[in-house]
Amino acid sequence: MEEVKPDVRALAFARQALKNLFMKPATTSYPFEPASYPERMRGHVELVAEDCIGCGLCMRSCPPGAIRVDRQEGIWSINRFDCVQCESCVNACPKKCLKMAAGYTQPETEKAEERFEILKKQEK
Numbered sequence: 001m002e003e004v005k006p007d008v009r010a011l012a013f014a015r016q017a018l019k020n021l022f023m024k025p026a027t028t029s030y031p032f033e034p035a036s037y038p039e040r041m042r043g044h045v046e047l048v049a050e051d052c053i054g055c056g057l058c059m060r061s062c063p064p065g066a067i068r069v070d071r072q073e074g075i076w077s078i079n080r081f082d083c084v085q086c087e088s089c090v091n092a093c094p095k096k097c098l099k100m101a102a103g104y105t106q107p108e109t110e111k112a113e114e115r116f117e118i119l120k121k122q123e124k
């Protein structure tokens, strides 16, 4: 194998370094600038609580157990830090009231459940 001479590499490095001085940065200023997300990104789960019938299929299909459905209390809850964005709950939902939406869960110091009231329509 032919040996690459060090001066050739130094020249290539210097050329790239000079080029970088005049190029736009490859990184963005997030969170000071809003992030742009790719199309079809599986960022987080969203629920349309009014359409949920509390069947619990999403809870049963969730591999890490991030979703909890309590029919008695009328509460659908998700621990977003346990969610692995697999989309299994979305595919299991018979009412199509779950979807994967763009945008990541904001960082927190503690895991917390996000709770939604469901079955309000049935109460009327």
Ligand code: SF4
Binding pocket: 045, 061, 062, 063, 064, 065, 066, 067, 078, 082, 083, 084, 085, 086, 087, 088, 089, 090
């Ligand atoms: S996307 Fe996957 S991990 Fe996240 S809540 Fe749904 S089933 Fe659970």
Ligand code: SF4
Binding pocket: 047, 051, 052, 053, 054, 055, 056, 057, 058, 059, 069, 092, 093, 094, 095, 096, 097, 098
């Ligand atoms: S979100 Fe869908 S699958 Fe989950 S309890 Fe409600 S209706 Fe059932």
